[in-house]
Amino acid sequence: MTIGRCGTGFVLGIMLAGSATAAAPPTRETPEVSGDDHVSVELISEHMTLTPGQSQQLGLLLHHEAHWHTYWINPGDSGLPTTLAWALPEGFKAADIAWPLPKRFDVGGLYNFGYEGEAVLPIALSVPADAKPGSTAHLSVDAKWLVCREECIPGKKTLTLDLPVIATTDAAKPDGRWTMQFAHARLAEPQASAWKGATRADGDRIAVTLTGPGLPEKAEGLDAFVEERKFVDNKPPAIRKDGEALVVEFAKSEYFTTPPESYDLVVTQPAAAGVRGWRIQVPFAATAAP
């Protein structure tokens, strides 16, 4: 599919993609991302082997052309989350994508949540205990995504990996090509928090008060996202400290209809290694409904 695009923007995109390549880790060649795809998509495995009875990490490795992005589980005002449909040998099971911390994109006053540059969408693969050592498992997935700058292009690809099953007594063999990618994926994973969340819905505002150990000391630079759709508006929330507590105040979504019993809040903070963040399930008491 070809989509009309702005000539100068495209050339600039290529130039920026070039400079990003220079800064990439030297472990391997960063694939060229250009032409009509705007994102390259690969299925990767942390290990070159499969161990019966283990849960192992797979990843969908995304290389976005500069200025292009794909989406989080909640894409925001527009867009679509990336989806995976697996075809696996009997007994193998792939978990849902463990969505990494999203970034907020301002697209002309509308907001989207997702990923740019290099990103890995991690997937836990359970290898059945009765997988036969010496056999090869054929892992296949139909990936569908939407990649956007301002304009959007849908993409799909069937990705496969053939990995040997080893005996439980053998040592699993890490795949050195992806060490860095999986290390980055772990940093981009929302951490579980021991915080407590309380929600107050007041007219067209939804305010979350977080309390507990290890809360960020300052509100500056923080951002917050809700996984569920039709709940909060996609504009950046107002975040402030209230004593020890952290208060995140969203505008209510215009498409809010039924209050959820609980929702998943992700808080992000700029860190030395890009960004770090936390995930917390917050109850939405029925009595708090407007």
Place this chain on the structure above:
Amino acid sequence: MTFRLVLLAAALTVAVPAIAKPVVGQPAPDFSVTDAAGKTQSLSAYKGKTVVLEWNNPECPFVRKHYGAENMQSQQAAATKDGVVWLTVNSGAQGKQGHLDPTSAVAYIDKVGGKESAYLLDADGKVGHAYDAKTTPHMYVIDKDGVLRYMGGIDSIASTDVDDIPKATQYVTQALGELAAGKPVSVSSSEPYGCSVKYGS
């Protein structure tokens, strides 16, 4: 004091309806904008008729999904045959993807076989902002009294796959049918899905 402020805010909202976000069950914002034929179109001119607003960007894959499968055109044809006014709106700013001038808009309607009543050229985004239109497509159904009865997606499956259309609930068709039968609209809002509307700054 707070109460007075609330009253003042309420008074302002009524006085300047364009600033308020559209709310289902409330009067839909009026507008005045030129269509592809050079004619001025306003919502108030259609009092007594049911009106559908459809946000459009010819190059958006979600729009192409519904036009490529003739889903949009057949809904337009069915609605206008029943006396509904169907206004397709393009809020793409000049220089942005999907922006159309009058000549290219006429060519586009011809090419896709559009059956809308009029194609509105809203390059300054006034109508789009008044309705808080976010995506293409983004749909609104307004009843004969000018009250907003539906806003949201064209259907229930957010995807760019043509194959999903027959499996999805077509919310606009459903709302129009219920309104014509004098019934309340069962699904009066859904989260719209699609490309972002390409507003200017």
